[in-house]
């Protein structure tokens with residue numbers, strides 16, 4: 441793995457107990473000013489971040505294995521992105537594309553048409569968040585088909601707005617007591633190889649979902665299938681090979697819009713530009729956000745021109761959608777990803793990390809499953825000898841790793857999955873150190889009664 445040069449020293453170094461005094465003081469201010477409903481994984485406050493490290497306000501340097509939830513794939517302060525942001529901000533920060541359009545928006549739409557799967561004619565519309573992108577993809581699908589029902593899957597995560605909460609599967613913390621939810625959402629079984637009956641193929645898992653769709657909804661009512669090609673918050677669930685393709689084929693045959701939510705899997709994260717490519721699937725619409733703009737808030741729906749252009753002028757948009765500073769960041773980010781060949785970097789990360797996790801699984805019976813693609817990797821923790829989830833263990837391991845200077849995230853319907861989403865520009869040595877600390881944390885916590 442090529443080690444790029446970075447502004448900050450790429451090392452793990454703790455200089456205070458955690459949280460340090462400055463973070464502790466900020467936490468007290470926060471409690472008095474910030475709503476309790478916003479959680480934070482780490483008790484430390486960020487001061488600086490670059491490449492694979494994040495430095496807190498007390499000078500502690502952490503290895504970042506989370507990328508702010510799969511966002512800072514090019515690092516949190518890539519000089520090309522920072523320069524593009526500064527340059528655009530010095531010209532104009534906003535006009536509203538719906539009032540006075542600008543080239544940056546058009547350029548991002550061109551880049552998305554070029555980069556996303558499929559050689560067909562495409563159009564894009566830009567937004568601010570992943571939830572907004574998913575919600576608008578559903579709007580497009582309903583209008584273009586004249587149908588209302590939408591299928592989502594077990595373990596799905598699509599956001600926190602009313603419609604995307606309805607699409608999301610998990611009760612706590614995303615949905616509990618926030619209802620009533622948007623109607624006409626139907627949940628179908630996902631392909632989850634670790635928890636499905638052994639040997640269930642992707643085609644069989646797709647058939648299981650399709651027969652329920654046909655029985656419970658009826659094809660004539662179904663506007664869209666919304667699916668993450670690899671589920672993110674739900675537990676980094678990689679469906680069995682053929683599952684996505686079978687669903688997409690069935691959708692195409694019945695005039696159902698196949699929407700890939702690539703908000704987390706997109707932009708080089710899984711070793712391809714988009715995770716659908718691993719399965720040879722070309723979605724009708726694709727929802728994008730997170731890694732798209734090097735940390736600036738930007739999201740998009742890109743898809744078949746005939747579907748996108750079915751919407752009347754004025755039917756899509758938003759005050760800030762496709763903000764010019766965010767667009768400048770996205771174009772710089774996409775250029776960096778291409779020049780550094782970050783899909784290849786993601787594959788290198790998989791080759792470096794996955795065997796270590798598999799080895800760890802052979803000696804640690806609490807690891808029930810090791811899975812993922814590219815730089816989207818996870819271990820699912822269970823009670824030894826069973827598939828019973830061990831969420832408290834996942835929490836303990838993440839806390840122990842953090843106390844040693846390594847930031848990881850947990851996820852999963854059962855909260856028992858530790859996920860790794862390192863910046864794609866992380867150096868090989870730093871990554872090895874981070875995974876080593878995680879492995880030690882896992883061994884140590886697994887031994888505890």
Ligand SMILES: *Cc1c(COP(=O)(O)O)cnc(C)c1O
Nearest residue numbers: 569570571597598599672703704
């Ligand atoms: C994060 C995420 C979303 C929501 O994105 P926001 O920008 O937080 O609204 C939607 N879908 C998937 C798959 C995600 O990972």
